[in-house]
Structures are given as structure tokens and as C-alpha cells.
Amino acid sequence: NKNAHYIFILILFILSIYKHIYFQNKYPSNYVKTMEDKPLGYIKAKSLEKSLEFIHLKTPTHDIVSPGNLVSGQPQDDNEFGHYLAGFIEGDGCLVTPLTLKTLNNKSRVCSVQIIFHICDLELVKCLQKRIGHGNIYKSKNKKAIRLMIQNLDGVLSIINLINGKMRTPKINALYKMIDWLNKHKLENENHIIKLPLDMSPINNNSWLAGFIDTDGHFSIKGFTNNIKTHPALQFYICQREFDNSGSSLKDIMQKIANFLNTSLKYRKINGYPQFNITTSSYENNMVLINYLTKFPLFTSKYLNYIDWVKALDLFYNKKVKELKRAKNIPVNSLILKEIRIIKSNINKNRKIFTWDHLKNFY
Structure with missing residues (x-):
């Protein structure tokens, strides 16, 4: 009957919420999502490390030192980090600006920054995620690649502040487009971002080329x-x-x-x-x-x-x-x-x- 049907639907709904809360609590920061068009599930980072040995390395000698256990040999340098990150994004990154404010389901659209890595570079990706303070790690299904995706406003603003004025390629136009969109739709006038020009300094002045290489x-x-x-x-x-x-x-x-x-x-x-x-x-x-x-x-x-x-x-x-x-x-x-x-x-x-x-x- 209809009452039984509604009760069944309600139980499924409650179970889905419980499952979401369970994973969020169990893996608050150290998880990797598998991805095609959308997240398919959660995998512990250690599980992915084991899979690297089988899928990519085909050997049990994959030596991993977790960045979380490393003590930095130098103080954080946002300026030099920004140059390196700009070079990396201009080599293998994507700055995505939405065309509309809402999806067909009336959900708010957001800007995103996506950076592609080879699957064997998971340790660096986790280090970057920790350094930036934002983003999720996605494993592309059936591909030897992973993505660091920053899809929240604070995270995107953090990336912009790091790389603005440090880019050297035409990808700066994608950055300008993102800044224009954020200034128009998300930021108050006093918080508007100024678009800085290309870095025309000598190529050996900073770490941009290292990120690009x-x-x-x-x-x-x-x-x-x-x-x-x-x-x-x-x-x-x-x-x-x-x-x-x-x-x-x-x-x-x-x-x-x-x-x-x-x-x-x-x-x-x-x-x-x-x-x-x-x-x-x-x-x-x-x-x-x-x-x-x-x-x-x-x-x-x-x-x-x-x-x-x-x-x-x-x-x-x-x-x-x-x-x-x-x-x-x-x-x-x-x-x-x-x-x-x-x-x-x-x-x-x-x-x-x-x-x-x-x-x-x-x-």
C-alpha cells in the first residue's frame, strides 16, 4: 500500500544521510574520491597507495614518506609558492568559470580550479592540498591520473591570490575571466580583485619554470x-x-x-x-x-x-x-x-x- 511505500522511501533517505555523515566523520580530510563525471565513492588514501604498487609500479617496493609526517626544512614562502603554483597550473591546470549562475536544478554554480597529476605523485598532491588548505583529491577511473579540485569560494580566492601577477602564458585570460565573474557575482565592491599583468621578469627570477617543468x-x-x-x-x-x-x-x-x-x-x-x-x-x-x-x-x-x-x-x-x-x-x-x-x-x-x-x- 501507499503508506508502506512512503515508509520504505523514508528509510532509504535516512540511511543515505547516515552513510554521508559516517564517511564525513571517518574520513574528514584523508580520503580520495574516484571520479568520472561525478564522485563514485570514497577510498582511503592508504588503499590508493597500495593500488599504485599493483596498477602502476607492479612492485612492492614503492617507498612512501607521508608529507604529514615531514618537518618543513624552510619557512612557508607564499610568494615563491605562488610562482611555482602558477607554472604548474599553466602547464597542467584548468581555471573553470561558469557560464550561468544557476544549474537546471536551480543550484548555485561555482568557479573551480583543477590541477592534473600522474597517479604516482599522490604524495605531492596531498602535500599541495595541505599547503593550500582547500580541495579534494579525485582519482580518474581507468586512468593513471589524479586531480586536485578546489571548488569552494575561499579555496578559489586563495589560489587567485597566490598566482595573480605570476602567470606567464595566455592562460592568464582564463584567470581574468574568473576574476571578472567573482567581482560581478560574489564579491562586494571593497573586496574586488585587481587583475595583475603577466610576469615579464627574467625566467630565472623565480620558481615559475620549475612548476612548468x-x-x-x-x-x-x-x-x-x-x-x-x-x-x-x-x-x-x-x-x-x-x-x-x-x-x-x-x-x-x-x-x-x-x-x-x-x-x-x-x-x-x-x-x-x-x-x-x-x-x-x-x-x-x-x-x-x-x-x-x-x-x-x-x-x-x-x-x-x-x-x-x-x-x-x-x-x-x-x-x-x-x-x-x-x-x-x-x-x-x-x-x-x-x-x-x-x-x-x-x-x-x-x-x-x-x-x-x-x-x-x-x-
Whole structure:
């Protein structure tokens, strides 16, 4: 009868509320949501860490040091953190401004900031979440990616205050659009945000490039095989498409990076898609990069590849190492070749061990 039906519906409603309260209390901050178009459920962060070993690493040697247990090696620096975050967002972030104030269900729309990471960088994502003080972590279903999403007003304002005046690419237009929307619909006149211009300072003045490299840079060890025709090379490269989603060219910022690294900006098409490419190959321009990243370090797992890449670079170019090998009557080339091969076999896609001690020095 109808009464029984209504009672059944009421029980389901009460159970759904209880379930929501239960999860909120049990996992108030340390949880990850799986996501396609919407959250599908809650997963403990430790459970995701275990899944990383199986899905991505396929080894039980995934070494994790939780940022929550780390003691910062330096005081918080909002200014430098803002430059790094701006570079990261301009590389792999999205600033979303709603087109309307209400949804079809009459719910208020909000601005959001979404930042994409490789799944193995979960520890950094949790560190960023804690540093920003806002956001939820979403695991993209069937993809090796996770997202940090800031969808509340205070969180979005915090991001804007951090990166405003520190952006260097046409993505600044998305920031301006968001600021205009917030000034019009959410903020009182006295709280309006002033739109600051692009950062036109030298690229090595701050940590922006480090954030940008953490998203799109790559450290490569090529050659060093038994094939004498294979040319050995230790290279860094970074690629960007010719135009962003708004149709604006990325040539200016890529040219600025190329000039800083004393190398040329190349233009090419891959599968019909035009892009700009920067590659370092000489000892001199690799050292320019090393000097910069010593001052403004990386923080994703790419940092581990960078450190190994520097070791290989040192082996390849360091005359003192070569002299030491000669003193021991060991063929220099063969010994260096063997050591660099070992390094090469354990970086980038071949990496099986991830450590996070470097997060102690996060901004």
C-alpha cells in the first residue's frame, strides 16, 4: 500500500544521510574520491597507495614518506609558492568559470580550479592540498591520473591570490575571466580583485619554470648502448602545442625559455598537431638548467629522474671521474657506459622506487 511505500522511501533517505555523515566523520580530510563525471565513492588514501604498487609500479617496493609526517626544512614562502603554483597550473591546470549562475536544478554554480597529476605523485598532491588548505583529491577511473579540485569560494580566492601577477602564458585570460565573474557575482565592491599583468621578469627570477617543468618537462638519457652508431646524449626537453584552447599562441613563453637555456626553439608537427619543442643537448645549456633547478627545485616524482639524470651527466662529463678510472687501469668508456646504463634502466617509465624526502623542503 501507499503508506508502506512512503515508509520504505523514508528509510532509504535516512540511511543515505547516515552513510554521508559516517564517511564525513571517518574520513574528514584523508580520503580520495574516484571520479568520472561525478564522485563514485570514497577510498582511503592508504588503499590508493597500495593500488599504485599493483596498477602502476607492479612492485612492492614503492617507498612512501607521508608529507604529514615531514618537518618543513624552510619557512612557508607564499610568494615563491605562488610562482611555482602558477607554472604548474599553466602547464597542467584548468581555471573553470561558469557560464550561468544557476544549474537546471536551480543550484548555485561555482568557479573551480583543477590541477592534473600522474597517479604516482599522490604524495605531492596531498602535500599541495595541505599547503593550500582547500580541495579534494579525485582519482580518474581507468586512468593513471589524479586531480586536485578546489571548488569552494575561499579555496578559489586563495589560489587567485597566490598566482595573480605570476602567470606567464595566455592562460592568464582564463584567470581574468574568473576574476571578472567573482567581482560581478560574489564579491562586494571593497573586496574586488585587481587583475595583475603577466610576469615579464627574467625566467630565472623565480620558481615559475620549475612548476612548468614539473608538468611538461622530461629528462632523457639516449644511446649508451653497444651499438657504436648510436649517439649518446643527455637531454632535457619540453614541448607545448602551438596554440592553447583559447587560440592564443604559446610561442612567446617557449621562446623565452629557449633563450634562457641558450638553445633554439623548434617547430614541428606530430600526428598533424603543430607544437613547439625545446631540447638541451650540450654540457653548457644543461648546466644552465641545473643551476636554475638547484635554486628552484622540482617536487613531483620528476625530481627523482632529474637527480639520476644529473648523476649520468656528471659521469659523462666529469674529467676527475675519468682520471680516477684510468688510475685503476679500468677502461674509462666501458665503465662509464655500464654505470650510465644502470641509471638509464631505472628512470622515467622504468622507475620502481619513489621516495619523497624532497618534500621536506616544499614551500
